[in-house]
Amino acid sequence: MQIIHKIDDFLFTLFPKLRGGGGGNSLLISELENYYTFGPFTPKVSITEDWVTITIDTSTILLQENDYRKTVALCEKGNYQEAKPILQNLIENNPTNSEFHRIMGQILSDEGHQDEAINCLIDALRWDSKNNWALLMMGNIFAKFKNDVPTAMRYYDQALVVNPNDNITISNIGANLMQQGKFEEAKKYFWQAIKINNDYPNTHFALGMIAEIENDLQSAFYSTVQAIKLNKNKDVLYQNSVKQAFEIANKIIVATNGKKIFREYRHKLEFEGSTEIDIIKDSEILTAAKIEFAENHDRLKHILRFKPNYLAVEHLIMHELVHLDFVIQARKVELNQLFTSTQQHKTAFIKILQPSITKLQKMKISEDAISNFCNGMFNGLNLQAYNTPIDLFIEDFLYNEFSELRPYQFVSLYTLIQEGLKAVTDKSVIDFSPTMVISKSKIFNLVNALQFKALFGIDFIKDFNATPAELRKSEEFYIEFLEYKDNRKPGEEFELVLHWAEDLQIDQYFQLVNENQYRKGSDIDSFMTNFEEDPFGIEEKDPFKEREMEKFQKAQDEIGLNMAVVMFMVDALQYFQDMPADTIKKIAFEIAMQGTQGFDPNQKNYIIGSIANKRFSGYHILAYYYVSWMLAIPEMVSQLHLPFEEEYKSALTMFKSK
Template structure:
């Protein structure tokens, strides 16, 4: 094979004349003892090598190295000696033979044989590395060893494996300052070389520089490939990353970091933020968004006893930061649920609810149902939003990454335990599947941020994993989202998982307006209906006009409490129906309905009307007069019993009968 160069293109070979140039080119192009023929002809240089002979030798040598790979070292040693008779200038053959002598403890034989390897090819990086190791490890001649290592860096700077091995020797000798720049050089050559990341991280860790140790272990976890010579390097990087993170967290004052982030958000948003301890908080941290709570400040509560509360406080601050940005654009949304959503949930899972009612009793079962609905709604909201939150924290505040990693790993463990419990057959399969898919999405995000893969632990079906991938890919499409657009992803998650009927989204300004109107109505009811208002406007204590009062007085006169047994029993049965409806609701939920009915009651409720009364908080229900009065009475009896007498409803005996009937029904 002939290789032709223009003499002007040949650089790096300083020569005084063509003869000297020719000698240097011959040395350079001589490969494993196969001497090249170099012809200098005017402005042209011709390099001629016997390619066929080289290929034959390489093929034969590969057979010898395969014997080594199979552990047949005696056969390999015999074969190499025979090989060298045919190819006495084959450098790598001497180097492999020297390595065998070293493994047999024949150090002098190894050195002498390796000298032959270097005579054949002074630039053989592997032979230089072996010689450095022989003098450094077995002769304790560090100076000579380093001379050979330096030649590798000079002759073979692009040989990542050889250079990394030099750094590894330095690392083993605790010469971290020498090892670190060589490891960094290796990464310049090959940014995917995992051993170099591991060596760097370990060197910094041994120097107690946990910040750099964590950062290089993280970089390796994200960028490194698995390597043939060290297939476990990624696993080792992951372990070192976690250990470094723990040390970094223990030596970092995250309270100051947390407060610094709070101050930064306050300065940028011009919105006040308070952070308070709450030892009774059941979660690590919780955000109370000021506008929803009708406050001029936002509050983040945290429980100092809970694990990883610093990261989770910052997590809530990121939620707040996003909400404030969206609010500034008029695009912030509030996620909430009402009785309509609650009924949708109950209707969808009616069969399951019936089974657990029979198994656990009505009250306990309905409590489980409501908690299940609330938990699912929170997960549908938080899973997509938390993807944005954790990425924002990761990008804006690198100092938090170590705590973030440990906290997310802890949450991953809890998620896996939750799904394992859910798969025991107690809960509806579609809910468990939806929750499982969302947990897989979170797990994919953890891998994206830190290189740790856990989603296989969920043992997803192909369909489950494909759905999770689709949801995550949809999130990735929002990489340059505008504030407020993140709620589109919430809707996409809900629709994909078939959970869109279980919650509502409302623009922040509308939500606050509606909430304020509800509070005004509630205050009006308290003041007027319960006798706290000034009656000088002509209204009686119960909020009715004089004409309405006369009609109601007539009704009360004609319907003395318990005077008509048939009427009392009818009212009792309606009350039992109301108790059925309210069963499992919280006191606040019933109170909301009680106030809504009271607003209707202020306009007058006629017992004679057979249908047409509707209450917004009891969707899909059309009430007649008597049934409406029954719900009116029962809602106040359950939620606001201390004010029940102020209603003046003549149904005390019906209520006592209803409670007894209810008790028997549930026993």
């Protein structure tokens, strides 16, 4: 088959790269060869005066194309023994085809016959010196199997001459050098690939690996997060990048003194706010970290408490300090707002809980337990309404102003996202919660997940099983935050608190009051009764539980029926249902052995070896602990010293009613 074109303006219209005449006949031939090449079959291009002729060997293509495709498919499956005879026949019938030789070279190399592979690749390059894959393979063989880097570099460099802007080829060269432990040479190619295309995740991932090997952990974390953020698919590279990010972050947390991160910032806030800040260890607080504002406790100092054994707690300490920073800024312009709620607000909220209350009453749940349930729903939604917008600003500030904190922030926020996800998708929770409350809570959690995706690339959005309306609303909120974040003025975060609450029609459950006006007309004791307990410690007091958290045993006596434990016990009863007693006993003993050092109700990520693919919070594992012993060794339950008799009775009632 022949195709003939006149060399004129119309040809340049068909092939715009030829316009201008630069490069002469060589450019014309190259462009037409590239266009009319079919798989491994390259046409013959000739020029006679003002005409160019493209000769395509269609008969050969028709005869050999099926065998070529079959050979490629067999090679992809690693079936070389079946592929080689077919490929050898193709070479004998068409020895001028460079790609046939290249594939044979690849097969031989994979089989361990490197010298024979080199001979085939040389043949491939003799017929087509621009065969990029043949050049790349030659470099790989000399670097990997011959330990001859200078020769390998000659082939690599020639591959770059052929495709100087092919970042993938350049990255592949770097990857092969990295596998040989030649990190400096590898980095040269990776950085060249980055300059060509900064959006290729594989290159960033490789740079992260090298930086980790070289113990440059901050650079390793940065590059690995870039690989996550640039990967649009949850493929193997994505999974490996996430794993690598956690490994590096945990190395940084273990190897560095996180206190150095917040000490200087604390001194800055002490100066600006004219109030000292004590940062102290406290294993008995309800949350991992919280701040007690001096004004709210009639003290001369702010006190920031933290649990010393909480992973990445330095991030939460910094979170609390940034909140104080925002308060100081807002106070300077007299715009700081106090988040308050009254019995009237709660009464309005309780009305929407009536169906759930009725359901629990029919299940013979005690009035105290129902009251705790209602308080938890009310407090939880209000906390989200207040915290979510402000926390977005805080986390954005931390990410941009304290890059060394990012590994801590990554681990900590990941844990919080997981907790939020469980709270709005766990069947044992949502079965007893009003749909409206779950929906509003899910929107707030989705906003946090959107920010986490933007900061660190990990996408949990689909895991929330949100409705289109919920997802749309969360995206609207996040876009509104983005409009504020770069030019936020002191106190503007409170505008989002109100805007979002109004949009979700939950603004009738709380009130924002200007701090100056409030303090002029109220005493501190009545003021304290209007605050809710904040998981981040943003505002100190829960209006219904003002006393400090004491040790676990005493706390259980004070709060009565623990609904969280009840729900986790229902989960445990479902898990152990129909399980042989011996198996339950094995799990019971395993939990007991693990618990010899004690379980922290506020700790996360406990693992039970006998229960695969499941992580437990403190209360969750305590519930499994109690239930497993009640089912397998009931006569010994009293030895556990867990005051969960009433919780277990309630859980049995709920379980049997399903």
